Amino acid sequence: MIKEKRKVEVIGLELPIFKGGEQINLSELIAQYPIEDGDIIVIAETLISKLEGGVIDRDKIIPSKEAIELAKKTGKDPKVVQVILDEAKEIVKVGKNFIITETKHGFVCANSGVDESNIYKGIKILPKNPDESAEKIRKEIEKLTGKRVGVIISDSVGRPFRKGAVGIAIGVSGILALWDRKGEKDLFGRELKTTEVAIADELASMANVVMGEADEGIPVVIIRGANVPFGNGKGRDLIRPKEEDVFRN
Amino acid sequence: MIKEKRKVEVIGLELPIFKGGEQINLSELIAQYPIEDGDIIVIAETLISKLEGGVIDRDKIIPSKEAIELAKKTGKDPKVVQVILDEAKEIVKVGKNFIITETKHGFVCANSGVDESNIYKGIKILPKNPDESAEKIRKEIEKLTGKRVGVIISDSVGRPFRKGAVGIAIGVSGILALWDRKGEKDLFGRELKTTEVAIADELASMANVVMGEADEGIPVVIIRGANVPFGNGKGRDLIRPKEEDVFRN
The missing domain is CATH 3.30.1330.100 (CofE-like)
Structure with a gap:
């Protein structure tokens, strides 16, 4: 059956x-x-x-004023925020501990998909x-x-x-x-x-x-x-x- | 390797x-x-x-005024809309051809999960x-x-x-x-x-x-x-x- x-x-x-x-x-x-x-x-x-x-050397990132402000607002690392902004087409939502963007590809996701996990060193983009x-x-x-x-x-x-x-x-x-x-x-x-x-x-x-x-x-x-x-x-x-x-x- | x-x-x-x-x-x-x-x-x-x-007999459904109005607005069958409303805790978004609700369980989905596919006869709820x-x-x-x-x-x-x-x-x-x-x-x-x-x-x-x-x-x-x-x-x-x-x- x-x-x-x-x-x-x-x-x-x-x-x-x-x-x-x-x-x-x-x-x-x-x-x-x-x-x-x-x-x-x-x-x-x-x-x-x-x-x-796609792994960016932290030493080469100089956060802009916008990144520094957004970093303060969200409790994130200004260098990471700079990369998030560089990869974003649009900021969709920002909160106390998150930044949701639309990436240049069109994906709506947290942090433009920027990530530090499973990376030896540096900040990884999509x-x-x-x-x-x-x-x-x-x-x-x-x-x-x-x-x-x-x-x-x-x-x-x-x-x-x-x-x-x-x-x-x-x-x-x-x-x-x-x-x-x-x-x-x-x-x-x-x-x-x-x-x-x-x-x-x-x-x-x-x-x-x-x-x-x-x-x-x-x-x-x-x-x-x-x-x-x-x-x-x-x-x-x-x-x-x-x-x-x-x-x- | x-x-x-x-x-x-x-x-x-x-x-x-x-x-x-x-x-x-x-x-x-x-x-x-x-x-x-x-x-x-x-x-x-x-x-x-x-x-x-969970399959409801169509003959037993009497659409309310609210269901009839929402059916007009969305182009849906008033009986189906009545079941959608019965299964909903909250209407989240309504458009020309969709009703997105939060169901009584808390799921946010189209039509409260109400469906007529793969059913022999009637309207199926979750x-x-x-x-x-x-x-x-x-x-x-x-x-x-x-x-x-x-x-x-x-x-x-x-x-x-x-x-x-x-x-x-x-x-x-x-x-x-x-x-x-x-x-x-x-x-x-x-x-x-x-x-x-x-x-x-x-x-x-x-x-x-x-x-x-x-x-x-x-x-x-x-x-x-x-x-x-x-x-x-x-x-x-x-x-x-x-x-x-x-x-x-």
């Missing part, structure tokens, strides 16, 4: 720990693993950023163009392995209404990011009316369960068997434009 | 399709599957609601007390199998800032829901400062990838190997109280 219908595997890969600036070809490293057709490779943004030179990074890595891995894959660059973010951080997809290549299932049939044969699934965000959360947040050292996760449609999805497909967002107007 | 460190399996179980009101013992059905210690069993709220009598339902099922499955498990009741919701729906945990039992990792060490031995992970939401998104939204008929998913700490987590742990939410004040 009950039976297994599908099985998806989520495989966490251990890599050497990088301090940043290493001359490493990440795609070659990942391609050492026996990749299969349809695998989705989720990579933590921290790793991408470190390898792309990858400059995560969709491009995902595409580059996907093409390299496909060339090296001869398999067709999807690549997601993931981050962890907080959100309104609910506590705690969850994984999201900031860069996507090779698969759908937003899966429009409108018009498909439900269990009783009626058309689904409004179902758009943020499948790449769900895959990023899925990978996050295996990656962890602390010293697990698992920055790359392979999702096997998810049957997500191949396609030209982008991380930016998941961004709700400000003018369409009732919680920003 | 690259090696497998962890593997998590996400197993989708096929069940008979229920129309609602069947005399089915869901726990006995799930316990037919060879459950293992540490398995996390994610169950779609639709299934729970149907089995708990389970009345998903934490209690999760606990009841967990205890029954543990008794039937002799294994220690976690249970999550999942829903799909939209959110601010980002497009598309993702899985969330509305009921939790047996594991942590919000995992506080503050004080743990990062890769370079420094303490994590602020990391609270909405692990039950991530597990619900993980299960959603396997469940699908349409006619997949996979309302129950087993997550095996996730190593989430056992604990007394609740779905309500994940609700950010209105007074702490900068996007509601």
Whole structure:
């Protein structure tokens, strides 16, 4: 009466720990693993950023007057605030101990995604163009392995209404990011009316369960068997434009 | 140089399709599957609601004046709007084609979670007390199998800032829901400062990838190997109280 219908595997890969600036070809490293057709490779943004030179030397940051004032208001380090401002398109909300911004990419998140965890030294920003990074890595891995894959660059973010951080997809290549299932049939044969699934965000959360947040050292996760449609999805497909967002107007 | 460190399996179980009101013992059905210690069993709220009598007969709904007005304003069916109002603690935002409410449980979502998809007939509400339902099922499955498990009741919701729906945990039992990792060490031995992970939401998104939204008929998913700490987590742990939410004040 009950039976297994599908099985998806989520495989966490251990890599050497990088301090940043290493001359490493990440795609070659990942391609050492026996990749299969349809695998989705989720990579933590921290790793991408470190390898792309996204760690800023604290000594080189000179906080502006605006950064110093905002640092006082929020209890944050003025140098960190300067980087947050540099990475922001817009300040969305400021409070006693937080700064929520819209980043230049369009992500609404705390501190423009600027972070000091899991960094050897310095202040880390988000990858400059995560969709491009995902595409580059996907093409390299496909060339090296001869398999067709999807690549997601993931981050962890907080959100309104609910506590705690969850994984999201900031860069996507090779698969759908937003899966429009409108018009498909439900269990009783009626058309689904409004179902758009943020499948790449769900895959990023899925990978996050295996990656962890602390010293697990698992920055790359392979999702096997998810049957997500191949396609030209982008991380930016998941961004709700400000003018369409009732919680920003 | 690259090696497998962890593997998590996400197993989708096929069940008979229920129309609602069947005399089915869901726990006995799930316990037919060879459950293992540490398995996390994610169950779609639709299934729970149907089995708990959460499908309302349209003929029994008489829309109030308020419901009729709100239906005009939003282009919705007045009977559906009446149920949305009955399930709401507060109306959060209303627009041309949407009603966002806080449900009596405290979830902020579209239409109080009221739904007509995957229902044979009628209008379906969310389970009345998903934490209690999760606990009841967990205890029954543990008794039937002799294994220690976690249970999550999942829903799909939209959110601010980002497009598309993702899985969330509305009921939790047996594991942590919000995992506080503050004080743990990062890769370079420094303490994590602020990391609270909405692990039950991530597990619900993980299960959603396997469940699908349409006619997949996979309302129950087993997550095996996730190593989430056992604990007394609740779905309500994940609700950010209105007074702490900068996007509601």
